[in-house]
Amino acid sequence: MHFLKLISTFLKVNIQMSLAYRADTLVNILLNIMWLGWELLGLSIIFNNTTTLGGWGIGELIALLGVFRLINTMMASIIWPNTEKFNQSIRDGSLDYTLLQPAPSMFLVTFSRITIWRMWDLLLSIVLIVAGVRMAGDVATPLNILTFLLLTVSGAIVLYSLWIVLIAFTFWFTKFDNNVTILQALLDAGRYPVSVYPAWVQIIVTYLVPIAVATTVPLQALRGDLSLGRVLIFLAVSVVAAWAASLVWKAGIQRYSGASS
Amino acid sequence: MLNIFKRLWQVNWAEQWQYRANLIMYLLYWLVSPIIYLSVWTSIASAKGSVNGFTAGDFVNYYMILLVADQFTSNIVIHNFAYKIQDGSLSGELVRPIHPMLTNTLVNNLAFKALILVGFTPVWLILTLIFKPDFSGVTWQGVLLSIPAMLLGFIIGFLLSAAITSLAFWTTRVYSLHEFYYAVILLFSGQFVPLTLMPKIVQDIAQYLPFQLFMYYPIQLILGKLTTAQIIQGFVVGLVWLGLSILFFNFVWRRGVKQYSAVGA
Numbered sequence: 348m349h350f351l352k353l354i355s356t357f358l359k360v361n362i363q364m365s366l367a368y369r370a371d372t373l374v375n376i377l378l379n380i381m382w383l384g385w386e387l388l389g390l391s392i393i394f395n396n397t398t399t400l401g402g403w404g405i406g407e408l409i410a411l412l413g414v415f416r417l418i419n420t421m422m423a424s425i426i427w428p429n430t431e432k433f434n435q436s437i438r439d440g441s442l443d444y445t446l447l448q449p450a451p452s453m454f455l456v457t458f459s460r461i462t463i464w465r466m467w468d469l470l471l472s473i474v475l476i477v478a479g480v481r482m483a484g485d486v487a488t489p490l491n492i493l494t495f496l497l498l499t500v501s502g503a504i505v506l507y508s509l510w511i512v513l514i515a516f517t518f519w520f521t522k523f524d525n526n527v528t529i530l531q532a533l534l535d536a537g538r539y540p541v542s543v544y545p546a547w548v549q550i551i552v553t554y555l556v557p558i559a560v561a562t563t564v565p566l567q568a569l570r571g572d573l574s575l576g577r578v579l580i581f582l583a584v585s586v587v588a589a590w591a592a593s594l595v596w597k598a599g600i601q602r603y604s605g606a607s608s
Numbered sequence: 609m610l611n612i613f614k615r616l617w618q619v620n621w622a623e624q625w626q627y628r629a630n631l632i633m634y635l636l637y638w639l640v641s642p643i644i645y646l647s648v649w650t651s652i653a654s655a656k657g658s659v660n661g662f663t664a665g666d667f668v669n670y671y672m673i674l675l676v677a678d679q680f681t682s683n684i685v686i687h688n689f690a691y692k693i694q695d696g697s698l699s700g701e702l703v704r705p706i707h708p709m710l711t712n713t714l715v716n717n718l719a720f721k722a723l724i725l726v727g728f729t730p731v732w733l734i735l736t737l738i739f740k741p742d743f744s745g746v747t748w749q750g751v752l753l754s755i756p757a758m759l760l761g762f763i764i765g766f767l768l769s770a771a772i773t774s775l776a777f778w779t780t781r782v783y784s785l786h787e788f789y790y791a792v793i794l795l796f797s798g799q800f801v802p803l804t805l806m807p808k809i810v811q812d813i814a815q816y817l818p819f820q821l822f823m824y825y826p827i828q829l830i831l832g833k834l835t836t837a838q839i840i841q842g843f844v845v846g847l848v849w850l851g852l853s854i855l856f857f858n859f860v861w862r863r864g865v866k867q868y869s870a871v872g873a
Contacts, residue, residue, distance in 0.1 A: 374784045385791055389800060396659045396805060397652040528633040532640050539644065543651040547738070548643065 401542035410479025424465035501585035502561025508592035518599035537562035761821035777864030798824025
C-alpha cells in the first residue's frame with residue numbers, strides 16, 4: 348500500500364515534468380514508431396533470404412522482438428533515467444537526501460525517475476507478442492502462457508539485480524561513471540535467439556550479462572521447449588539474484604560517505 | 609594556419625587522452641552491432657550454403673572490414689558540438705578568427721580517431737583470430753582505392769553531421785533529428801547487411817546517396833567485388849555529394865550563426 352502510494356506520487360511528478368516538453372514527447376513517439384518499422388523491415392529482409400533463424404520462424408522472431416521491447420521498455424523508462432540520476436547524486440552528494448527518507452533506498456533509487464511516454468511501448472510489445480505467436484501457429488497452452496509470464500518477470504528481475512550490483516559498485520569506485528555501459532551495449536543482443544551467436548557470445552549473454560535469460564528463455568517457455576526442471580531453475584536463479592543484489596546494495600550503502608559534505 | 613592546427617591538435621589530443629578509460633566502453637558499443645549482424649547472417653548462410661551468393665565466409669569478411677571502414681568514416685560531431693549551441697559556450701569560439709566547425713571540431717574528431725585506433729587495432733586482430741576471415745581476395749589496388757573513398761566518406765559524413773548539428777541554432781535540441789538521420793544511414797550504408805541483399809528499391813536509391821561511401825562501397829572496394837564501371841560511378845556520385853554537402857553545410861552554417869542567440873551565456 349505504502350509502495351503503491353509512493354509509485355503513484357513518482358508517476359505524478361514525472362508526468363508533470365514531461366508535460367513541460369510536449370513537442371519532445373511527440374517526436375520521441377514518432378521516432379519510436381520509426382524504429383519499430385525498421386526492426387520489422389530488418390526481419391523481413393532476413394526472412395526474404397531464409398525460412399528459419401537459429402531454428403525459429405518469422406512469427407517466433409516477431410514475438411521475440413515483442414519480449415525484447417518489453418525488457419527494453421523497462422530499461423528505457425526506469426533503469427537508464429534512474430542510473431543518470433543516481434550517478435549525478437553520487438557526484439554531488441544529493442544521495443544523502445535519498446538515504447534520509449523513510450523508505451528503502453533501493454526502492455527510491457529505482458523509481459524516482461520514470462519516462463512516461465515509454466509506457467506506450469508496452470502496448471506495442473504485447474501486440475507484437477500476440478501477433479507473433481499467432482503467425483508462428485504455435486498452440487500456446489494456458490500453462491505455457493503462465494510459464495512465459497513468470498519467466499519474463501524473473502528474467503527482468505535478474506537484469507534488475509545485475510543493475511543494482513553495477514550501480515552499487517559506484518560506492519566502492521566513485522569514478523565508475525560507466526557502470527551500466529556493458530548492460531546497455533549488450534542489450535541489443537536480445538533481439539535475436541541466442542542460438543545464432545558463436546559459443547563465446549552465448550556464454551557472455553547467458554551467464555555474464557544474462558540478457559538471454561530475459562528474452563530467449565521466456566519465449567522458449569511459450570513454445571513449450573523448456574522442461575519443468577529448467578523453469579524452476581530459472582525462477583530460483585532470479586530469487587537468488589534479487590537477494591544477492593540487496594545484500595550488495597546494503598554493503599554499498601554502509602560504505603557511502605557522501606560527497607562534498 | 610598550420611600552426612593553428614598544430615596547437616589545436618595538442619589541445620584536443622590532451623582532451624581526448626583524459627577520457628582514455630572511456631575508450632574500452634566506446635569500443636564495446638562499436639563492436640556489438642556488427643558482431644550481432646555477423647552472427648545472424650553467418651548462421652543463415654551456413655544453414656543454407658549461401659545467401660544470394662554470399663557464403664558464411666563472405667559475411668565474415670564483409671563485417672570484419674566494416675569494422676575498419678566505420679572507424680575511418682564515422683564522426684562524433686553531434687556529441688562534441690550540439691551542447692555548445694545549447695549552453696551558449698560556442699560564443700567564445702565564434703569570436704575567434706577561425707571557423708569553429710572546420711578547425712576545432714574537425715581536429716577534435718581526428719584526435720578521437722587517433723586515440724580509438726590505439727585500442728581498436730589489438731581488438732580487431734583478436735577478432736580476426738576468432739572469426740578467421742579470408743582476405744585472399746583483397747588486392748592492393750582495392751586497398752589503395754579505398755583510401756580516397758573512405759576519405760570522401762569521412763568528409764561528406766562530417767559535413768552532413770555538421771549541417772544537421774547546426775540546425776540546433778534554430779531548435780536548440782537536435783538529438784531527435786540526428787537519430788532520424790542515423791536510421792537513414794543504417795538503411796542505406798550497408799551496415800545491417802551488404803546492400804545487394806537489400807530490397808531492390810533500397811539498392812537503387814542507395815546508389816545515388818552518399819551513405820554507401822561510409823561502409824558498403826569502401827568494403828567492396830577492399831574485397832575487390834566491384835566492377836570498373838561501379839568503381840567509377842561510386843567516385844562520381846561521391847564527388848557530386850561532396851559538392852552538395854559543402855553547399856548545404858555553408859548554407860545552414862551562415863544562416864545559423866546569424867540566428868544564434870547564445871542561450872544561457
